[in-house]
Amino acid sequence: MTLPSWRDGKYGTKVRAALWLESEVGEGNIFTKAQLREAFPDVAQIDRRMRDLRDHDWTIHTRREDPALKQEEQRYVKKGAEVWIPGQAKTLKTKSSLTASQRTKVMVSDNFLCRSCGIGAGESYYDGGQDSQLDIARRKVVLADGSVQVQLVTECNRCRVGGREREVDLGAVISQVKALAPLERKVLATWVEADGRKPSALEKLWGVYRTLPQESREAVKQAAANEEE
Numbered sequence: 648m649t650l651p652s653w654r655d656g657k658y659g660t661k662v663r664a665a666l667w668l669e670s671e672v673g674e675g676n677i678f679t680k681a682q683l684r685e686a687f688p689d690v691a692q693i694d695r696r697m698r699d700l701r702d703h704d705w706t707i708h709t710r711r712e713d714p715a716l717k718q719e720e721q722r723y724v725k726k727g728a729e730v731w732i733p734g735q736a737k738t739l740k741t742k743s744s745l746t747a748s749q750r751t752k753v754m755v756s757d758n759f760l761c762r763s764c765g766i767g768a769g770e771s772y773y774d775g776g777q778d779s780q781l782d783i784a785r786r787k788v789v790l791a792d793g794s795v796q797v798q799l800v801t802e803c804n805r806c807r808v809g810g811r812e813r814e815v816d817l818g819a820v821i822s823q824v825k826a827l828a829p830l831e832r833k834v835l836a837t838w839v840e841a842d843g844r845k846p847s848a849l850e851k852l853w854g855v856y857r858t859l860p861q862e863s864r865e866a867v868k869q870a871a872a873n874e875e876e
C-alpha cells in the first residue's frame with residue numbers, strides 16, 4: 648500500500664505529522680524542531696500535535712529519553728498505529744497520556760527505582776554519563792490466564808532507549824576483583840572459568856520479580872506469603 652502524501656490537506660495535522668515522519672524522516676533517524684516547523688509552517692503547535700502520536704504507539708524520543716540527542720533534536724524511533732487509515736486513529740485513542748498524579752502514583756509504588764536496572768532517580772550510572780531520569784513505561788504482562796495486560800512501570804531513560812553503547816573501566820573492575828575476599832574471588836574465578844553463572848531457581852525468580860510492574864509484584868507477594876495449600 649502506498650503511503651498518502653504528508654502534504655495532503657484532507658488529513659489533520661497529527662496524521663500529516665505521522666506521514667511526514669514515515670516518508671521524510673524514517674525510523675531510527677533524527678530530525679530537528681526547525682525541520683518540523685519548516686515542513687508545517689502554518690501549524691502553531693506542531694510539536695504538540697506530533698507528541699499526540701505517542702498515544703497511538705508511536706515512539707519519538709527527545710533529549711529527555713535519549714541524552715545523546717541535542718536540545719533541538721528528536722529521534723523517530725518506531726512507527727505506531729497507521730493513523731491515516733480510517734478507524735486506526737480512533738481505536739487507540741483511549742491509550743492517552745498519563746496525568747501527573749498517575750505518574751507519581753506509579754513511581755511511588757515502584758519506590759522511585761527503575762524496574763529494569765534498579766537505578767534510582769537522579770543517580771549516576773556505574774559507567775558515568777548523565778544521571779538517571781525516571782519515566783513511566785507501559786509493559787505488557789501475560790497474566791496467568793494467558794490474557795495480556797499493559798501495566799505501568801517505572802523505567803529510567805537509558806532502559807527506555809535501550810541498547811546504548813557502554814564503556815567500561817577495566818582498571819576499576821580489576822581493582823574491585825582484587826579487593827574481593829579470598830572466598831568471593833574463588834567463586835568468581837569458577838564463574839569466569841565456566842563463562843557463566845547458573846543462578847538458582849530462587850535467584851531467577853528474584854530477578855524476574857524485580858522487573859515486574861507493581862501490580863504483578865503484589866500478586867507475587869501474595870503467592871509467596873501463602874502457606875502451602
Ligand SMILES: [Zn+2]
Nearest residue numbers: 761764803806
Ligand atoms: Zn534502568
